[in-house]
Amino acid sequence: MTYDQDPPRRRFLKAGVAAGAALGASNVAQAALARAPADPQRAVEPFFGEHQAGIVTPQQSHTYVAALDLVTDKRDDVIALLREWTDAAARMTRGETAKPLPADDKVAPDSADVLGLGTSGLTITFGFGPGLFTRDGKDRYGLGQRRPAALVDLPRFNGDQLIPQKTGGDLMIQACANDAQVAFHAVRQLARMGYGAVQMRWGQAGFLAGARDETPRNLMGFKDGTNNPPTADASKMKEFVWASVADAPWMQGGTYTVVRKVRITLEHWDQMELGFQEQVFGREKYSGAPLGKKREFDPVDLDSLDHDGNPLIPENSHVRLSNQASNKGAQILRRSYSYNDGTDFYIERWPPWRQETEYNAGLIFIAHQSDPRSGFIPINEKLAKFDLMNQFTTHVGSAVFACPPGVRQGSFIGAGLFGT
Template sequence: MANDPTSPSRPSRRGFLKAGGAAVAAGAGLGTAGVAQAAQAAPGKTHADDPQHAVEPFFGAHQGGIVTPQQSHTYVAAFDLTTDKRDDVTGLLRAWTDAAARMTQGATAAPLDTPDDKPAPDSADILGLGPQGLTITFGFGPGLFTQEGRDRYGIANRRPAALVDLPRFNGDQLVAQKTGGDLYIQACANDPQVAFHAVRQLARMGYGAIAMRWGQAGFLSGPRGQTPRNLMGFKDGTNNPSTAKPPLMNQFVWANAADAPWMQGGTYTVVRRIRITLEHWDQMELGFQEEVFGRHKYSGAPIGMKHEFDALDLKAADKDGNPVIAQNAHVRLSNEASNNGAQILRRSYSYNDGTNFYIERWPPWRQETEYDAGLIFIAHQGDPRTGFIPINEKLAKFDMMNQFTTHVGSAIFACPPGARQGSYIGARLFEA
């Protein structure tokens, strides 16, 4: 993303950002009207049983990729803004909105009508792959509002109180290159190339105004409609509030604070990159692994129960009076009953980035090449001050799982409500 004197000549940044909205919305594959209609189509009515041809709406009251049934792949990325001009930011958001509306319907980010002597407007690596249920979610980090105490874009007074700087949690070993960001893009799809393509095209559109801070690919496996398993072999997300129940989403997921009316219907998203020491975990007895989670590994049922969605009984005791689910089991510490009723919507993905050399933080303190793999923890909530932060503070101090996991990346974003046709993501923030 940085300036490269050896790159071929390109349109000026300002000229591109001003023209971006019109250029992206212009036709090719799907005409302007076709894209707009498709981007507002009702979910689940277009090839619902075929993941390749599944289409999710882009425009609407809420952004896609939050309560959308989870796709099999994601690519998440954060960017730093390098421009001081507010018009550059709003111009980029307009261009991103138009391009995202096209790509979620299976089209390229821009029409493929460029002359041979100009760079193509799209990498074209998704031609023939179909929309693949693609959703694209945008978010704003704290740095959009202030940077080193400076109000770059005249919106510092509109930063929501809920968009807090995350505290340092016990055991954090955060890497700066995997933490933070001014702008956030989350692309989810049923094909990894489609997800990566979406972020790649949006990133190149911001050339000269943004710089890549971090990016991460993720995946999940399992039958559609069932709780996916993480790399530790356990089902991940069983205790989520039901996305099929709007009252629960209004209570726990959608933002509604009076201090930020532009966020009404949006959500606050926390992203954590959690490395798992799989080599250590794989040597643990099955019974101990289940004690760590507080669930049976194969069925997903709470310990002592038979089925995944059986009610969690935190008061159950064995014949000696000891709790059936250990006091420091993950499921107990993260449960709403242990957190004053607080819930968050987990929408996480596994990641596998090959191997790296590590020095373990727990006995036997090995120094060796190990898997660089783990969890991209993604959580949505109406207010992280009553959601993720108090829950994770408890987990960071007491969770038995900590001896196998290390948080190495962290970020928080305000994801505004969905865009209206003819407008753009975050318009109410900049136009209020």
């Protein structure tokens, strides 16, 4: 991670070269710099590299994630779009306009709504949904045989109330930045470029709560992501996050991303006593420590008992059910955000069966893994059936994407899939 020294307006309008100088930075170095005190508006995350940014990059404070459906039937249109997106993403992460300024100034290359806001550590991550490969049994672009076995259609989980308009998608764009407008602007420009080839399926803004050097808290007030595998540990990332499969060599160094929109009945949750909330999570609310421990990163002890001989961490607590020890050693990298979409009418599916106007707020669950079949799917199947948290949460949106490896300069995102 580097920091741009140019004024924001000049940086936005001119062609920069900052990204090239940062290509050799390691993940460890980038993570350390991201935690250092600095102006987050000046942060620059390199777009080109071995892996896509926005996966192990330390979380920025805002995201805008969107899924789009392809409406063209031409393979060349898809390749052209991905080439254009690659160039635009590289430019915007450097703080430039999405397209070069025209000499005659007659065609606006960019909406210009982020002038003066700086780069804000912008990362743009792309993913390919199952619909890019086949739809309704049809091989749309001659890519059907290249679909990775790990890119499975997610099963229906117990309690799912998925809304079609918030589910699925052929292409994913995830923009993360330390400014909400910068993140939204990036998705907006890319969607605009795809006019005639793609159409928006769903989009969702999200935010983090908490200091940059601390584990963020979700809207339920608990720290979210404490037990993540360490992103600075290359061996852990290779084991749990980066794809390495024989049937899809073009995905080597990529990852599989699951996105779930989880609505939280905050009105119900807010009436619960603190002790009960901590039993639901299996952690202390304020310190983040596992029940029975003192500090957030103390190891979870699933064998400890209370004075009555019962498990100190309840059998149906979120921590126990999602823990690596309860899932045959499986881990996923959570990189989730909260969302707040105001209020609307809501029918609660759990007692007391309320029907009223409530907050439309919750969690954009985002998880990266080397294979959803051994990561998210078995973990969530257990959670969906037994997690005490289910009385407060409802999964209303869902999608899965194959996020290819990073891009080298002169190429485009997903080039290996298309054999170029």
